[in-house]
Amino acid sequence: MRAFIVGCGRVGAGLAEELASSGHDVTIIDTNAEAFNRLGSDFPGRALRSDGTDEDQLRRSGAEGADAFFALTEGDNRNILAAQLAAETLKVPTVVAKVNDPVRAEAYAALGIATMCRTRMLVDALATYAGLPSDPAARGVTPATGHHPGADHQAERRTPVTSVAED
Amino acid sequence: MYVIIVGGGKVGYYLTKELLAAGHELVLMEKDGRRARQISDEVGSIVLQRDGCEGKHLAEAGANRAAIVAAVTGDDEDNLVVCQMAKHHFDVPRTIARVNNPRNESLFRHLGVDEIISPTRMALAAIEQDIPVHELLHLAQLRGGELELIEAQIADDSPAVGRHPADISLPDGCSLFVLIRGDTAQQIRPETLFQAGDKVLAISRTDCEVALHRALIGDPVPGATS
Numbered sequence: 001m002r003a004f005i006v007g008c009g010r011v012g013a014g015l016a017e018e019l020a021s022s023g024h025d026v027t028i029i030d031t032n033a034e035a036f037n038r039l040g041s042d043f044p045g046r047a048l049r050s051d052g053t054d055e056d057q058l059r060r061s062g063a064e065g066a067d068a069f070f071a072l073t074e075g076d077n078r079n080i081l082a083a084q085l086a087a088e089t090l091k092v093p094t095v096v097a098k099v100n101d102p103v104r105a106e107a108y109a110a111l112g113i114a115t116m117c118r119t120r121m122l123v124d125a126l127a128t129y130a131g132l133p134s135d136p137a138a139r140g141v142t143p144a145t146g147h148h149p150g151a152d153h154q155a156e157r158r159t160p161v162t163s164v165a166e167d
Numbered sequence: 168m169y170v171i172i173v174g175g176g177k178v179g180y181y182l183t184k185e186l187l188a189a190g191h192e193l194v195l196m197e198k199d200g201r202r203a204r205q206i207s208d209e210v211g212s213i214v215l216q217r218d219g220c221e222g223k224h225l226a227e228a229g230a231n232r233a234a235i236v237a238a239v240t241g242d243d244e245d246n247l248v249v250c251q252m253a254k255h256h257f258d259v260p261r262t263i264a265r266v267n268n269p270r271n272e273s274l275f276r277h278l279g280v281d282e283i284i285s286p287t288r289m290a291l292a293a294i295e296q297d298i299p300v301h302e303l304l305h306l307a308q309l310r311g312g313e314l315e316l317i318e319a320q321i322a323d324d325s326p327a328v329g330r331h332p333a334d335i336s337l338p339d340g341c342s343l344f345v346l347i348r349g350d351t352a353q354q355i356r357p358e359t360l361f362q363a364g365d366k367v368l369a370i371s372r373t374d375c376e377v378a379l380h381r382a383l384i385g386d387p388v389p390g391a392t393s
Contacts, residue, residue: 053244055270077220077244081271084247089274103222104248107256148278 001025004066004092006052006082007073011098013038015070020045029061030073052082055089068094076101083113088148096141105142112147116140171196171233173219173249174240175206178265178286182239183210194228220248222256230257237263239284243271250280272312283312303380306368314370319383321365327383328363332356335382340372 001024005012008030016028017040026045029052030036036047050061052071063069069086071079076099083097096114099105105117117138124138168191172179175197183195187210195210196219197203207214217224219238230236230252236259238249243266250262263282266272269291272283292305304318321327327335332343332355343355347366353359355367371379 054268055274075244077242077248081244081247084278085274088277101221104220104252107222107252111251111255 001067002065003027003068003070004061004063004086005029005070005072006079007071007098008035008038008047009072009074010038012070012072015072016045016047017043027062027066029057053078053085055085058082058085058090063092064090066090066092068092069096071095071097073098076104080104080108080113083108084148087113109142109144110146112144114144115142117142168234169193169229169232170235170237171219171225171228171230171253173236173238174246174265175199175202175214176239176241178239180206182237183213187213196224196228220245220252222252225249225252225257230259233257233259235259235261235263237265239263239265241265241267243267243275247271247275247278247280250275251278254279254281276312281311303376303384309370312373314372315376317369317371317376317379319367319369319379321361321363321367321383322385323363325361325363325384326381327361327367330361332359335361337382338375338378340375341369341379342371343367343369 003019003024003026005016005026005028008016008028012028016026020026020043027048028045029048029050031049031051033049039047048061050057052058052073063086069083069092071082073079079097079099083095086092087095096116097108098118099108099115100118102117102120105115105120109115120138121140124135128134170186170191170193172183172193172195175195179195179197183193183206186193194213194215195206196215196217197206198216198218200216203214203216215228217227219225236249236253238246240246246264246266250264253259254262261281263284264275264280265284265286266275267287269285269288272285275283295304305315306318307316309316345368346353346355346359347368348362367383369379
């Protein structure tokens with residue numbers, strides 16, 4: 001699989017290492033080159049300084065032919081823009097955005113972007129730890145439940161990964 | 168008409184003042200506390216110190232009864248999210264986004280934003296007009312950006328020199344309508360003969376620009392973007 005990751009924070013770097021070590025072709029980008037210090041020195045993938053919210057820069061970094069695209073910066077809206085560029089403009093089949101605001105996460109799942117909401121995951125994990133029944137929907141990635149009204153090509157899109165955060 | 172403006176930068180601030188002066192009912196959402204107070208000191212208590220990207224804050228601002236939501240912050244991603252939330256979550260009939268990166272315009276339109284304001288493109292167009300180059304000048308965008316009013320300067324080496332309009336092949340999306348020769352403007356008629364130095368005003372669909380360029384100016388320089 002060719003994986004493209006936007007944002008080399010802890011989550012982005014961790015996912016990049018994990019995918020690369022299991023043999024996938026990984027490209028990770030960040031606007032700040034210092035962020036790449038989070039990657040191990042033997043990271044076999046590509047780490048490029050590039051802006052994931054800019055179409056031209058995404059193309060130049062090779063996002064177009066990716067099989068999976070992960071928008072994992074610290075900004076919800078940046079992730080949403082990057083993910084929609086990948087899905088709508090670059091036609092990447094599997095796209096996931098990290099969206100920490102639960103309302104926005106749900107709204108965009110309905111608009112065709114699979115979302116991962118740290119807030120919901122943590123709240124659920126802590127509530128479960130405190131003895132409440134766990135909410136199965138809060139564990140991991142919420143798959144896209146609908147698709148963008150203006151985008152008729154989306155019917156043929158593959159179902160995105162259902163969960164990357166289990167266990 | 169109830170209008171929600173998101174973003175109290177220069178654009179949002181002046182837009183607020185103008186719409187108030189025109190008698191509209193409106194709320195300005197600005198998340199920065201200092202900026203919000205600064206503006207409300209001047210225009211009154213219509214400033215909501217909230218992040219317009221958040222669904223619950225838009226609800227608080229009354230997005231479900233807004234006729235227009237205008238997202239004019241300096242960040243494209245924020246403006247996109249505001250408009251999409253307004254459109255798809257609150258059924259706002261008309262959404263307007265400021266787009267700073269011109270490359271985002273078509274994506275925003277595709278994603279359902281009704282109206283695009285592109286200060287970058289406007290500034291570029293204004294500067295282009297002051298720099299005489301043998302290129303197409305973009306004078307104005309019409310119909311939400313699908314059509315453009317374009318000026319072409321006919322140079323000595325233009326393929327149009329010495330020809331009638333009927334001898335110039337243009338795609339369906341283009342129409343030439345006025346010729347400026349010297350100081351006078353004249354209608355383009357079947358018997359018009361193009362001369363070097365003429366300026367031709369055309370309305371063109373954005374995707375026909377290359378053909379228009381080829382017909383009036385010549386083949387585009389390889390690598391140059393129009």
